[in-house]
Amino acid sequence: MSADGHGYDHIxxxxxxxxxxxxxxAIDDTGANQSVTVAAHAGRTRxxxxxxxxxxxxxxxxxxxxxxxxxxxxxDPSDLVALPPANPSLSRVGGLAxxxxxxxxxxxxxxxxxxxxxxxxxxATEMTVEIGGKxxxxxxxxxATLNVDLQVNGKIxxxxxxTAGNISVQKHPHDGVQPGSGITGAPQP
Numbered sequence: 001m002s003a004d005g006h007g008y009d010h011i012x013x014x015x016x017x018x019x020x021x022x023x024x025x026a027i028d029d030t031g032a033n034q035s036v037t038v039a040a041h042a043g044r045t046r047x048x049x050x051x052x053x054x055x056x057x058x059x060x061x062x063x064x065x066x067x068x069x070x071x072x073x074x075x076d077p078s079d080l081v082a083l084p085p086a087n088p089s090l091s092r093v094g095g096l097a098x099x100x101x102x103x104x105x106x107x108x109x110x111x112x113x114x115x116x117x118x119x120x121x122x123x124a125t126e127m128t129v130e131i132g133g134k135x136x137x138x139x140x141x142x143x144a145t146l147n148v149d150l151q152v153n154g155k156i157x158x159x160x161x162x163t164a165g166n167i168s169v170q171k172h173p174h175d176g177v178q179p180g181s182g183i184t185g186a187p188q189p
Contacts, residue, residue, distance in 0.1 A: 018075055022046075024066035024085045034060070036082050040070055049080045062106050065089025165189075 022038035025045065037047040049070060053059075061084075068085040093102045093110060103111040110122040121127060129137040138145045156162075162169040166189045176185035 014075060017072065017077070019069060019071045021067055022070045022082070024061070024063055024068050027051075027060055027063055027066070027085065029060045034058070036068060036085060038068060038070060038082065046070075046080060049082045051082045051084055053084050059084065061085040061087045062090060 020040050022040040024036050024038055026037040026047075028035045028037075028048070034051040034053060035048045036051055037045065038049055039045045051068070064087075066085040066087045066089075069083045070080050071083070073079045073081055087106070090106055093104045093112075096102060097115060100115060101113045107124055108122070109124050110120070112118075112120040112122070114120055123139075125140065127137075127139045128135050134147070136146070136148050138147075161171065167187050168189075172187040172189065174184040174186070175188060176183075178184070
């Protein structure tokens, strides 16, 4: 018995109610802090519960099937905070080796830090690299566009033709061709 004459069951129940898993009904990602509307117990819906996200990582889980742990700070059920929502109904990327990390989204795009040797990026339709608000590299299944000067310190191997301006490396003619050790004119388009 406790000092107040009650059993310890009420203490256990209070401790159990400090943290619970809730079904996410809505996610508001428009403000400075993300917040969720959750149903933790039958008939108990709470809205605008702030989500405690770690610095440097932000996500917006698909709501259908999402759950989130919620914590009553100081045991006060009116002062809730939610941990980032998870969505176990979607395929989680698994099978990682110890020390590997993958960042993924709902459609299977990935940034995969693999075995300390490879950084693999899997994009659905396009990958861009931006610096200072300017797109420097844009890669799609149709091709890659580099919007900066390129300096190569090494060999360039191409299986197809290379053009500079409108002059083909493989199919350009020269004018002023002379036999022997003479010098030809510049490549022509």
